[in-house]
Amino acid sequence: MELKDKLVSSFLAFEEEFGGENDDLHNIRNQAIQDFERIGFPAKKEEAWKYTSLNSVLKHDYSFFPKKDDSLEYRDIKDYLIDNIDTYDLVFVDGVYSSHLSQTTHDKIDVCLMSSALCKAPYKTVVDKYFNKIAPKTGLNALNTAFTREGAYIHIQKNKMADKPIQIINLSTGKEAAMLLQPRNLIVVDENSHVQIIERHQSLTDKPVLTNAVTEIFAGKRAIVDYYKIQNDSTSASLIDNTFIEQQSESFCSVHTFSLGGKLTRNNLNFYQKGEHIDSTLKGVTLIEGKQHVDHNTLVHHIEPNCESHQDYKGIFDGNATGVFNGKVLVEKEAQKTNAYQSNNNVLLTEKATINSKPQLEIFADDVKCSHGCTIGQLDEDALFYLRSRGIPKREAQGLMMYAFANNVLESVKIPELKKRINKLIAEKLGVQVGFNL
Amino acid sequence: MLKIKNLHASIDDKEILKGINLEINPGEVHAIMGPNGSGKSTLSSVIAGKEEFDMTQGEIIFEDQELSDLDPEERAHKGIFLSFQYPIEIPGVSVTNFMKAAINAHRKANGKEDMKANEMLKLIKEKSELLEIDRKFLSRSLNEGFSGGEKKRNEIFQMAVLEPKLAILDETDSGLDIDALKVVAKGVNKLRTKDNAVLLITHYQRLLNYIQPDFVHVLVDGKIVKSGGKELALELEEKGYDWLKPEIV
Numbered sequence: 001m002e003l004k005d006k007l008v009s010s011f012l013a014f015e016e017e018f019g020g021e022n023d024d025l026h027n028i029r030n031q032a033i034q035d036f037e038r039i040g041f042p043a044k045k046e047e048a049w050k051y052t053s054l055n056s057v058l059k060h061d062y063s064f065f066p067k068k069d070d071s072l073e074y075r076d077i078k079d080y081l082i083d084n085i086d087t088y089d090l091v092f093v094d095g096v097y098s099s100h101l102s103q104t105t106h107d108k109i110d111v112c113l114m115s116s117a118l119c120k121a122p123y124k125t126v127v128d129k130y131f132n133k134i135a136p137k138t139g140l141n142a143l144n145t146a147f148t149r150e151g152a153y154i155h156i157q158k159n160k161m162a163d164k165p166i167q168i169i170n171l172s173t174g175k176e177a178a179m180l181l182q183p184r185n186l187i188v189v190d191e192n193s194h195v196q197i198i199e200r201h202q203s204l205t206d207k208p209v210l211t212n213a214v215t216e217i218f219a220g221k222r223a224i225v226d227y228y229k230i231q232n233d234s235t236s237a238s239l240i241d242n243t244f245i246e247q248q249s250e251s252f253c254s255v256h257t258f259s260l261g262g263k264l265t266r267n268n269l270n271f272y273q274k275g276e277h278i279d280s281t282l283k284g285v286t287l288i289e290g291k292q293h294v295d296h297n298t299l300v301h302h303i304e305p306n307c308e309s310h311q312d313y314k315g316i317f318d319g320n321a322t323g324v325f326n327g328k329v330l331v332e333k334e335a336q337k338t339n340a341y342q343s344n345n346n347v348l349l350t351e352k353a354t355i356n357s358k359p360q361l362e363i364f365a366d367d368v369k370c371s372h373g374c375t376i377g378q379l380d381e382d383a384l385f386y387l388r389s390r391g392i393p394k395r396e397a398q399g400l401m402m403y404a405f406a407n408n409v410l411e412s413v414k415i416p417e418l419k420k421r422i423n424k425l426i427a428e429k430l431g432v433q434v435g436f437n438l
Numbered sequence: 439m440l441k442i443k444n445l446h447a448s449i450d451d452k453e454i455l456k457g458i459n460l461e462i463n464p465g466e467v468h469a470i471m472g473p474n475g476s477g478k479s480t481l482s483s484v485i486a487g488k489e490e491f492d493m494t495q496g497e498i499i500f501e502d503q504e505l506s507d508l509d510p511e512e513r514a515h516k517g518i519f520l521s522f523q524y525p526i527e528i529p530g531v532s533v534t535n536f537m538k539a540a541i542n543a544h545r546k547a548n549g550k551e552d553m554k555a556n557e558m559l560k561l562i563k564e565k566s567e568l569l570e571i572d573r574k575f576l577s578r579s580l581n582e583g584f585s586g587g588e589k590k591r592n593e594i595f596q597m598a599v600l601e602p603k604l605a606i607l608d609e610t611d612s613g614l615d616i617d618a619l620k621v622v623a624k625g626v627n628k629l630r631t632k633d634n635a636v637l638l639i640t641h642y643q644r645l646l647n648y649i650q651p652d653f654v655h656v657l658v659d660g661k662i663v664k665s666g667g668k669e670l671a672l673e674l675e676e677k678g679y680d681w682l683k684p685e686i687v
Binding site: 380383385386387389390391392396400406407408434 | 487490514522529530534535547555600
């Protein structure tokens with residue numbers, strides 16, 4: 001049976017087991033499965049999926065009923081956490097919340113579970129107001145909504161600051177032959193509030209895993225949201241990340257995406273600016289090899305005047321790796337004085353590595369500054385010669401140059417320990433040693 | 439130490455060097471002067487092994503070994519150092535970190551183990567004092583945001599750390615004010631021994647007031663048209679290069 005049919009026919013059983021009592025949610029799910037049935041998975045003939053085919057990841061016979069597994073211990077997962085600073089942790093194992101690995105809170109801020117937020121009274125107003133409100137009606141989003149059960153629920157009330165970063169870790173143990181995970185996160189950051197979030201998906205075996213994640217983020221007036229995605233998974237794990245951010249006036253939101261490994265990774269990242277003086281920042285480093293594939297599909301929707309957006313994506317592709325950057329900036333007629341910047345720079349290390357880079361600017365206002373730049377190249381020969389003339393072998397010299405190339409994206413990472421970790425990850429991948437100082 | 443015989447080199451089928459002969463012995467300082475576009479920088483790049491140049495004729499022999507088959511890094515390991523006219527910026531890699539990579543690459547090529555961290559720090563500290571470089575400078579990203587003077591000083595600092603047998607200084611004086619020039623020259627002079635040699639590439643005589651050459655060669659249109667002692671540099675300063683051009687006709 002095709003995966004789509006299997007999903008549709010299992011929906012009722014899923015609802016029975018995990019649906020809960022919430023009638024509103026029931027209706028949302030029912031609508032969503034109908035939408036999915038109608039739309040299905042994206043096909044290559046769709047413009048937005050022209051360079052990314054899901055065929056190879058949809059062929060597996062995935063299990064999608066989460067089963068509880070308490071066998072993982074802290075030491076098994078330690079490497080995937082930023083463990084030497086104080087954080088709130090939401091750890092999910094095969095789609096099920098793992099309380100003994102997590103640290104949640106309800107003290108002034110809510111860092112807890114989607115499953116409880118969806119069915120418990122105190123969260124109802126927030127859930128009714130925000131859940132499933134900005135995710136566009138695509139097949140993948142509908143599928144996630146239909147099977148919504150678990151994920152992170154984060155609510156930072158007005159004038160509050162999350163006192164430490166929050167980590168959302170989705171692990172898969174490989175107990176099933178193939179696993180489909182669909183985490184669903186809702187993050188609401190009220191007026192004048194601040195939060196930093198680190199998200200990671202990690203497969204612990206080489207069994208096929210497909211994650212179709214949906215995250216909705218709402219930033220109130222003057223809120224600050226810094227979101228970091230670490231995508232460094234095994235080559236049997238694929239990820240479709242759908243993240244949608246709605247910002248109110250004077251809010252500042254940034255998403256950094258570090259795509260360092262995985263079979264197929266697709267990032268659908270949309271920003272909707274619903275006020276003035278908003279700043280949206282989208283940054284990414286992609287560093288892949290072999291047959292890995294990373295696709296960044298971004299949208300910044302400038303709706304109101306006097307806002308800014310900054311996009312800076314760097315990619316390094318080795319072996320037969322393929323990349324896609326499709327960055328769309330849409331400036332509405334009312335959005336005068338918009339400043340929108342976009343840059344996508346890529347290095348191809350082999351003849352067979354590929355990048356398809358496609359900036360899309362649709363501007364309906366006449367008093368705006370919008371720029372985009374895209375480069376695809378090899379490493380600069382003069383710089384390489386400089387390093388080699390100091391005795392540094394070619395391979396290592398290339399590594400240092402790639403490290404330097406990717407480095408500026410890291411400068412805006414605001415959690416020092418995270419910055420250090422990612423630096424190290426990138427340096428290791430490039431085979432260079434950095435961090436030696438007086 | 440270095441013997442260049444009838445060296446011809448081209449880039450994109452355009453011949454730049456048209457038969458260079460030059461011999462440099464240990465302990466000597468040679469200066470190559472010449473007008474813009476005469477091939478001075480090409481000569482330094484070809485000796486250091488830049489791949490975009492084709493050596494079409496002749497040979498470069500360094501310590502009895504023909505260099506043409508060696509990669510730039512192998513030439514560096516043998517003791518050739520090129521101070522760049524335009525050093526490259528490497529964001530995110532500190533000066534110290536870069537020196538560590540360079541030192542250990544040299545050691546590895548010569549069959550030695552990596553230098554111990556404390557030994558390395560001592561060496562870097564000692565050489566940075568020679569060039570009057572402060573600690574903060576050493577933790578900055580290599581050449582990123584450096585002034586012209588800082589870049590050149592950093593080049594000579596690298597030379598001090600790597601202790602090459604042959605140092606080629608390509609337009610090291612360009613972009614330097616007089617104070618920076620003095621510091622750089624002082625550094626170069628302190629590093630001179632009877633066993634190493636220096637090849638200065640320069641457009642102006644100014645640098646030669648501070649680093650005194652034993653020999654001066656004039657390069658015009660890819661050929662050495664005149665050689666002499668340090669007094670030749672003064673003559674060039676006075677007369678320019680035009681009077682030498684007819685000799686090539």
